[in-house]
Amino acid sequence: MSVYVGVPMWLFGRMVMCHMVADSEEEMDAMAVRLGIRRWKQLPKREQGVAGLAHYDIAKSKRAQAVKLGAIALDAVGEEAEVLWRLAEAKDARRGK
Numbered sequence: 001m002s003v004y005v006g007v008p009m010w011l012f013g014r015m016v017m018c019h020m021v022a023d024s025e026e027e028m029d030a031m032a033v034r035l036g037i038r039r040w041k042q043l044p045k046r047e048q049g050v051a052g053l054a055h056y057d058i059a060k061s062k063r064a065q066a067v068k069l070g071a072i073a074l075d076a077v078g079e080e081a082e083v084l085w086r087l088a089e090a091k092d093a094r095r096g097k
Contacts, residue, residue, distance in 0.1 A: 003031045003071040005063045006080040018063055019080070020056040020071070021087055028056065034069055035062050053088055 006019040022028035032038045037056060044052045058066065067073050074080040 001027045003027055003066065004074055004080075004083050005058065005066050005071045006074050006083075007077050008060045008063060009077075010057070012057070012059075015059045017057045017059055019084075020058050020063075020066060021053060021084065023087070023090075025054055028054070031066060031069065031071060032056055035065055037062060052091060053084065 001023040003020065003022040006021075008016040008018040010017045020028065020031065022031065029038065029041070032041065035058070037058060040056055040058075042055050042057060044054055046052050063071075063073070074083060
């Protein structure tokens with residue numbers, strides 16, 4: 001099981017944000033607790049595909065901390081997209097879609 005942190009690219013005020021996802025929500029939530037961001041979980045907006053993934057939007061500073069704690073840094077947009085689609089497909093398969 002792994003936690004992944006994406007490419008920082010979205011502005012939120014003066015912060016640059018990225019996604020944090022994982023092979024399981026439990027593992028992702030455990031990392032969020034370690035980072036002190038548990039209350040910032042983003043729930044799925046749709047049932048299927050990438051929009052159906054729970055995730056956290058985290059600042060670059062939290063991304064660096066997550067990597068120190070063992071998260072896998074995704075340093076290219078294509079690499080992040082591959083991981084997101086793989087996780088979405090696995091979730092859809094578990095749900096029989």
